Amino acid sequence: MAGTTQSETNPVVRVRDLRKNYGQLAAVDGVSFEVGSGEVFGLLGPNGAGKTTTVEILEGLRDADSGEVTVLGIDAVKRADDLRARVGVSLQTAALYPKLTVVEVLRLFRGFYSAGRSVDELVALMDLDEKRSTRTQDLSGGQRQRLSVALALVNDPELVFLDEPTTGMDPAARRALWDVVLGLKREARSVLLTTHYMEEAEVLCDRIAVMDHGRILEAGTVDELVSRRFHERAVRFDVLDGLGDEQMASFPGVSSLKREDGSVSLFSRDVPATIGAVLAAAETLGREPENLAVRRATLEDVFLDLTGRALRD
Amino acid sequence: MNALVSLTVANIRSFVRDRAALFWTLAFPLIFIFLFGAIFSGGNNDRTIGFGDEDRTAASQQLRAAFAGLPNVKLVDGTETELTAQMRDGQLAAVIVVPQGYAEQVLSGSRPAGVRIFTDPSEPASDAATRQLAGFVLSQVNQDASGRPPAVAPEFRSVQTNDLSFISYLVPSILGMSLMQLGVFAAVPLVADREKLIFKRLHATPLRRWQLVGSNVLMRLLIAVVQTAIIVLVGSAVFGVQVSGNWLLIGALVLLGSLTFIALGYVIGSFAPTEEAANGMTSVVQFPLMFLSGTFFPIDAMPDALRAVARAMPLTYLGDALRQVMVEGTPFSPLWVCFAVLAGWLVVCFGIAFRFFRWQ
Numbered sequence: 001m002a003g004t005t006q007s008e009t010n011p012v013v014r015v016r017d018l019r020k021n022y023g024q025l026a027a028v029d030g031v032s033f034e035v036g037s038g039e040v041f042g043l044l045g046p047n048g049a050g051k052t053t054t055v056e057i058l059e060g061l062r063d064a065d066s067g068e069v070t071v072l073g074i075d076a077v078k079r080a081d082d083l084r085a086r087v088g089v090s091l092q093t094a095a096l097y098p099k100l101t102v103v104e105v106l107r108l109f110r111g112f113y114s115a116g117r118s119v120d121e122l123v124a125l126m127d128l129d130e131k132r133s134t135r136t137q138d139l140s141g142g143q144r145q146r147l148s149v150a151l152a153l154v155n156d157p158e159l160v161f162l163d164e165p166t167t168g169m170d171p172a173a174r175r176a177l178w179d180v181v182l183g184l185k186r187e188a189r190s191v192l193l194t195t196h197y198m199e200e201a202e203v204l205c206d207r208i209a210v211m212d213h214g215r216i217l218e219a220g221t222v223d224e225l226v227s228r229r230f231h232e233r234a235v236r237f238d239v240l241d242g243l244g245d246e247q248m249a250s251f252p253g254v255s256s257l258k259r260e261d262g263s264v265s266l267f268s269r270d271v272p273a274t275i276g277a278v279l280a281a282a283e284t285l286g287r288e289p290e291n292l293a294v295r296r297a298t299l300e301d302v303f304l305d306l307t308g309r310a311l312r313d
Numbered sequence: 314m315n316a317l318v319s320l321t322v323a324n325i326r327s328f329v330r331d332r333a334a335l336f337w338t339l340a341f342p343l344i345f346i347f348l349f350g351a352i353f354s355g356g357n358n359d360r361t362i363g364f365g366d367e368d369r370t371a372a373s374q375q376l377r378a379a380f381a382g383l384p385n386v387k388l389v390d391g392t393e394t395e396l397t398a399q400m401r402d403g404q405l406a407a408v409i410v411v412p413q414g415y416a417e418q419v420l421s422g423s424r425p426a427g428v429r430i431f432t433d434p435s436e437p438a439s440d441a442a443t444r445q446l447a448g449f450v451l452s453q454v455n456q457d458a459s460g461r462p463p464a465v466a467p468e469f470r471s472v473q474t475n476d477l478s479f480i481s482y483l484v485p486s487i488l489g490m491s492l493m494q495l496g497v498f499a500a501v502p503l504v505a506d507r508e509k510l511i512f513k514r515l516h517a518t519p520l521r522r523w524q525l526v527g528s529n530v531l532m533r534l535l536i537a538v539v540q541t542a543i544i545v546l547v548g549s550a551v552f553g554v555q556v557s558g559n560w561l562l563i564g565a566l567v568l569l570g571s572l573t574f575i576a577l578g579y580v581i582g583s584f585a586p587t588e589e590a591a592n593g594m595t596s597v598v599q600f601p602l603m604f605l606s607g608t609f610f611p612i613d614a615m616p617d618a619l620r621a622v623a624r625a626m627p628l629t630y631l632g633d634a635l636r637q638v639m640v641e642g643t644p645f646s647p648l649w650v651c652f653a654v655l656a657g658w659l660v661v662c663f664g665i666a667f668r669f670f671r672w673q
Contacts, residue, residue, distance in 0.1 A: 059517050061673075081519070089517040095510035099330040100323060111319030112518040135330075151514075 010073070012037050012159050012190040013058060018067035020053055027053045029214035031067075035159075038188040040181065042195060042205035044299075046307065050214035051194040052092050055163050058192070059089050072159060085113060088157035092164045092194075094148035098137035102128050102147055105136060106154060113155035125183075126150040127176060141168030149177065153184075160184060162193040166200060178203055198300045208299070210306050217306045222299055229305055230297035234258075234265040235274050237289040243281055251277035263291070316520050320528035321535075327502070328532060337498060338536060342491040342544055349609070350480050350552050360442065363396030363408035363431075364388045370416035376428075379450045380409065386446065397431055403614030407432050407443035419454075435613060437637070437647070484548035485639045486608045489632035491540050492567060495533055496574020497599050500581035503529070504591040507582075512672045522672070530575055537571040545639075558638035562645055566638060566652075570631040573655045576662035577627075583669035602628045627658040 013035035020028040028050045035041040043051040056062045058071055060080025069076040074083050096105055106119040123129055126146040131139060136147065145168055152160055162181070166174040181204050184191055195201055201208050202222050209219040218225060232255055239262050248257055253270030268274035271294055282289050328334055364380060366373045381388050389396070389405065396408040408431040418426035430447050432440040506512055515525060541563075548554040556563070581598060585591035605619060606612070606628035612620050623629050634651035637643035645652075 061513060061516060084517060084519045087517075089514070091510060091514055091517075093510055095514035097323060097327055097506075097511060098509070099327040104323065104326065108319050108323045109518065112316045112520045155518075 010037060011035055012039075012072055013041070013192060014068070014070040015054070015058070016068040018054065018057065018069060019065045020050075020057065020062070021065055026214050028057070028064075031211075031214070031216050033209050033216060033219055035190055035192055036206075037190055038185070039206045040185050040191040040193070040204050042193050042201045042208045043211050044195060044198070044201045044205075044208050044303065045211035046196055049211040051211055052163055053214075054211075055161055055192065055194055059087065059161055060084065085155060086158055088152035088155060088160040090145075090148045090152040090160075090162045090165055092167070094144040096136040096144060096147065099135055101133050101135050102139070103132045105147065106150060109151050109154045116155040117153060119154075122150040122153060125153070125180060142170060142173040145169055146173065146177065149180065157189070159190045159192070162191060164194055164196070166195070166197065174200070198298070198303060202299050210303060212307050218302075225299065225302045226297050229302050230267065232267045232269045233271055233294055233296050234267050234301075235271060235278065235292070235294055236263055236265045237278065237292040238263050240264075240282055240285065240287055240289060242285045242287075247281065248278075251281075267297070317524045317528050317531075320520070320524065321531045324528055324532040325535065328536065331502075334498065334502075338491065338495050338540060339543060341494070342487045342540070343547060345487050345490075346484060346544070346547060346552070349483050360385055360406045360439075360446075361387045361389055361404065362443070362446075363399060363405045364390055365393045365396050365408065365410035366390065367393070367413045368411050368415040372416035372419050373411045376411060376415075376450070376454060379453060380446075383446060383450070393429070400431060400433070403611065406436075406439045407447075409447065433613065436611065437641075437643070480548075480552045481554045481640045482611075482636060483609070484544065484552065484554045485635035486632045488541060488544045488567075488639075489570065489606075489628055489635050490603055490608050491544065492537055492570045492631065493574045493602055493628050494599055495537055495540060496571055496576075497578045497581065497595050497602075499529065499533055499575050499578030500585060500591045500595050501588060503579065503582040504585050505588040507672065508588055510673075516672065530572070533575050534568065534571055537567055541567050554640070556639050557642040558640070559642070559644070562638050562648075563635070566631065566634050569652065569655050569659070570627075570635075573627055573631075573659040573662065576659050576666060579666035579670055580662050583666050583671070602626055605629075607632055627655055630654040 011034040013033075015034070016032050018028050018031045019026070031050070031054055033041075043049075043054065045051050053062065057064050057069055058076050060071075060076050060083055064077050071083055072086055076083060097108070100108065103119060103123065106122055110116055110119055123132055126149060128143065128146060128150065131143055136144060139147065145165060149162065149165055152162065165181075166177050169177065178200070181191055181193070185204075185206075191204075193204065205222070207219065207221050208225060209216045210225070211217065218228070220228070232253070239259065243264075245257060245259075248254065248264065248266060251266065251268075252273040253268040254266045254274055255269060256267045258265045258267070266274055266278070275292070275294075278289055278292070362380065364377055366377060377388065380386060389399070391399070393408070393410045396405060396410070399405050400408050410429040410431075412427060412429065415426045415428070418424065428447075428451065430443065432443045434440050512525070545556055549556065577598065578595075581591060581594045585594050601622075605615075605623045606626045607623060608628070612623040612629060615623060630651040634648050634655075637648060
């Protein structure tokens with residue numbers, strides 16, 4: 001279990017050996033992690049990995065079978081009611097009164113809290129101005145998601161939980177939401193988000209925990225996760241007919257290779273020697289490697305590597 | 314408190330924007346009133362009374378003529394057995410039997426001649442009316458027999474209160490039915506909100522469960538008041554059904570009845586897994602309530618088996634109490650049974666909902 005303790009001395013979220021079973025299924029199977037104050041922390045994993053169950057226990061919406069869950073210094077299982085005014089929650093499925101308008105729903109939720117942000121401010125922040133008087137049943141998926149995030153911010157919370165906040169959004173709306181999250185980070189608020197988009201995790205998260213089958217497989221910053229697993233870089237080029245996998249695997253420095261979408265990636269500890277071998281081999285074939293490039297491994301490589309291993313277990 | 318108010322406002326908004334809900338709670342009862350009012354208004358309001366003449370003398374025929382001469386009374390002749398059987402079937406409001414030897418006793422004056430009068434105490438209005446009619450006729454006969462001129466001559470003025478025409482029976486009945494529907498239909502948005510995870514989302518806010526339930530109940534009670542006002546106004550303005558009862562008592566009945574049926578709605582909401590299921594279960598519950606609770610005709614007109622069912626239905630008691638209070642101006646004391654039965658249903662439904670209702 002790789003529970004990194006990089007956070008501040010007073011983490012806003014502390015989870016120790018959290019477990020939750022549904023019948024025989026261990027939805028959360030001994031999860032531990034911490035979120036530091038002012039940190040954007042991401043739970044990254046495929047659907048059914050246990051991310052939502054974990055987050056809903058932290059939000060005080062579900063009981064845990066065992067484990068210690070402290071949110072803002074409060075036991076989130078036993079004293080959830082003390083927590084609710086101080087955290088913001090956006091559920092995976094935006095739960096909205098269908099017949100109320102955007103502004104009416106915001107006013108309603110604002111009325112639940114003694115302090116918070118103004119409805120107009122939130123409408124502007126989430127770019128919902130044109131939809132102010134639209135009933136929520138007539139909003140698009142992305143607009144509903146934006147309203148759901150606006151509702152999570154209505155009480156000006158210290159800690160915001162965003163469960164798959166960009167699901168159903170087009171790329172432009174997704175980027176706009178990323179700006180909102182980065183804005184929260186600038187205001188030194190803490191954010192715990194779940195996502196199955198690698199790019200989202202890379203752009204937003206200070207630290208990431210990769211989750212699958214109810215367990216955290218690895219946690220850390222993106223750089224840590226990548227460099228811990230991949231010391232090498234990838235030499236990538238379009239597939240050259242006549243150049244076989246066995247031959248490429250024997251090139252100097254190459255530790256592994258991957259073919260995808262008509263291109264080959266050679267993971268190498270000695271990039272110049274590997275490129276030399278590729279050029280030489282291409283020349284003997286009377287060809288030149290097209291789109292030759294060198295890149296470092298990404299979170300996606302890490303994820304495939306991690307979950308691939310987990311699946312074989 | 315602020316949260317309770319804003320949630321109640323939100324609930325009212327949602328309700329008012331739901332055309333189906335509006336139709337069922339506001340338009341549907343009025344359609345019933347207009348439809349039945351149109352069909353049955355102008356029909357006669359005669360009280361049909363059975364008259365069994367076992368004496369068959371001039372004196373007994375004179376008595377028959379005295380009853381037949383009363384306004385709004387229609388006599389049906391027959392034997393005691395036939396007539397009481399017809400009364401049990403609800404065809405007759407009362408039966409009067411003149412026993413053999415009546416004329417002799419009247420003439421001899423040695424002891425009062427007995428006239429048997431059968432009334433139905435379960436219909437207090439009808440019961441009282443028959444007693445008054447008979448008392449009036451017989452006192453006239455007594456007075457004639459005495460051979461002296463009357464000391465006091467009655468002078469009749471019409472007072473609507475005790476005149477239970479079909480429409481004045483129907484208006485309070487429809488009010489009871491509407492309150493029932495309003496309450497039972499609470500199940501549908503309840504299950505829909507649960508399905509849409511709205512309750513789950515609200516649970517993540519400082520809002521308390523009691524505020525959530527409170528606002529839902531408050532919303533329905535406010536609509537119940539509007540419903541009552543509309544039905545009473547239409548009843549009085551269009552069909553001349555004047556409310557003669559105590560408004561506080563009517564208000565208490567509307568409140569208790571609504572709460573009882575809202576609790577029944579929560580019971581349905583406890584067991585319906587989906588919105589569609591809630592819709593179906595609501596119909597299954599509301600139709601027997603509607604037709605087996607004396608909404609459209611008195612339960613005394615029902616066969617014994619059905620009447621037993623009707624006696625268990627909460628709407629029977631709400632409808633009965635509303636009819637008595639609104640139309641006949643009955644005070645609380647004879648109605649405590651109705652209040653007690655409704656309160657009993659409320660407690661049981663609340664208990665079941667409390668035990669089985671799930672928010673997620």
